[in-house]
Amino acid sequence: MTASLLQRRFATLGPYSPLFYDEPLEFVSAAGVCLTDSRGEQYLDAYNNVPQVGHCHPRIVAAIAEQAGRLNTHTRYLNNRVVDYAEQLLSTFPSRLDKVLFTNSGSEANDLAFRMVRQATGASGVLVSDFSYHGHTSYLAGLTTGLRTGERLAPEVRPIRIPDLDRTTLSESELLSQSLEEVDAAIDSLNAGGFGVAGFLFDSLFSTEGLNSLPNGYISAVIDRVHAAGGLIVADEVQSGFGRTGTHFWGHQRVGAQADFVTLGKPMANGHPVGGVVTSSHMLDQFGPVNNYFNTFAGTPVSAAAGSTVLSILQDEQLPEKAVLLGAEIKEALELLGEEYSFIGPIKGAGLFFGFEIFADDSRQTPSPERTKRIVEAMKSNKVLISRIGRDDSVLKIRPPLVFKSKHADQLLESLRLSLKEV
Ligand SMILES: Cc1ncc(COP(=O)(O)O)c(C=O)c1O
Known part of the structure; x- marks a missing residue:
């Protein structure tokens, strides 16, 4: 069989x-x-x-079935359930991150986030881990370093080696300064190449890399450098989000990061295809007026029912x-x-x-x-x-x-x- x-x-x-x-x-x-x-x-x-x-959680199954049996349209009609879900989701973030755009996958979320990042900064240069995966669109294939792709690394991408205390003979402070020197060099190279610094994209667990043990202060030091160079921070929560790391609902908070964009996927609706980009009004206001972003299947009432029930279960079952x-x-x-x-x-x-x-x-x-x-x-x-x-x-x-x-x-x-x- x-x-x-x-x-x-x-x-x-x-x-x-x-x-x-x-x-x-x-x-x-x-x-x-x-x-x-x-x-x-x-x-x-x-x-x-x-x-x-959990697989086939009865509350998720019931929520999807109930909403699918009643109404499923797209975001060009008003729908209570979708707005309720957006409010519920945003309540898990600090108040400055007050807007969400729905997508169908983590790839779409990262792709969309970087459209917004490039428009907000006017730059195109990207820092990304030298062994990572953030999605399969042609833009993201150009910055994929941890999976085989036919596309070459895009010229505006600078891979940086993420330090791992478990894989070094250096002391923590030596490893930290060596890794930050690499970040400085990557930023200099992006500026010298005329790309400028648009952003840093990272998964705070560094799961593709092998769950690196970071030197204390590494992520916040990278973020400071990227911000100082005019770039923005995209925290990819596809692996680390929705309570996975336990102590923090969002993985980037565990490593002390403040993100300008947070991208969501995988566990967001327990298997129903839902993703999203969470950002601030300020960032959305740079993107919205010049882009008619619309996504047929993203943010439907059925997706909202599934996503909202995930959040409720995470809370109710602690x-x-x-x-x-x-x-x-x-x-x-x-x-x-x-x-x-x-x-x-x-x-x-x-x-x-x-x-x-x-x-x-x-x-x-x-x-x-x-x-x-x-x-x-x-x-x-x-x-x-x-x-x-x-x-x-x-x-x-x-x-x-x-x-x-x-x-x-x-x-x-x-x-x-x-x-x-x-x-
Ligand atoms: C960290 C990370 N970001 C983004 C993606 C892409 O998500 P999707 O497969 O939903 O497009 C993945 C998928 O494995 C991932 O692990």
Whole structure:
């Protein structure tokens, strides 16, 4: 069944669309943190962040069905539900960020944010991490550094290496000043090239990079430099937002950043395609009068119903607060596990997003993508879903829906124990 489905998929979608695992999984249903495949096998989801409040949450299903059964139009008609949602969403931000534009995806959100950034600054130069992904539009392909793309890096993009205290022999202050010198050089180069500095785009978890442990003060120092050069800050919350990091509802707040634009996606509507750009009236007033921004499917009443219910569930079920507590428990258990296996690097991440690097041997000099892949496959055999990230594809990526509980953490850890033993 799965084999013939795979053939039919290759025949129709082509062979290039990525699939997880040597033998892909075919899921047929899900609830909470549990997915069931076509053979009736159950898997614990310790990977997916889109179903932030759990797969097929009954309140989301009901809200979508109820609104879809009543009315679904676009934003060129007035609709109470859409405005209610905009108010609810904006209430999670500081008051200066008081406007939202809806999109259908994180890519669209970043693309739109940079249209606004370029118009507000009159500049085009962009600083971005040298191993990152922010979306698939042709503009964003020109600033993609962490994924294969046919497009070249755009001439107005300067990739900067994001420091990682776990991957250096330098002291924290040495690493900080070395990294900031790189930022200064990138800004100088953009100015020398006549591009000016339009903005800095970053994911505060640096998840594609492998969950870097930043030197204290790094992000605020970059932001100061970018602002001083006339640029603006775009915080990409596609990975780190909606309570993922626990202590802060928005990930950029955890690293002490003040953003001019915040871009949203993935968990925003628990799987229904919703994204957005949050910014200030001042920024919108530079963009709005000269651009008739309209987006057919973005900000529909059904999308608003889904998005609004996500926010309500996060609050009612206190999921960010629980992510802090359970996150600390899991981190501690992972650290104990790390003491048993010397080929494991330090435990990284925040809230309910963890990673740790897998090395070729106990000297921990050489990252091992092969061994990391074997662990991910072994976890699958042990019925737990995780993945891997990082510039060497050697950091295990553990990022469950926020409705993960202690009993699920026990299962995750038991499966990790078994899988680490196997490799
Ligand atoms: C940090 C980040 N930004 C943007 C995107 C793009 O979002 P989408 O796939 O919804 O276009 C992704 C997707 O993986 C992402 O991880």
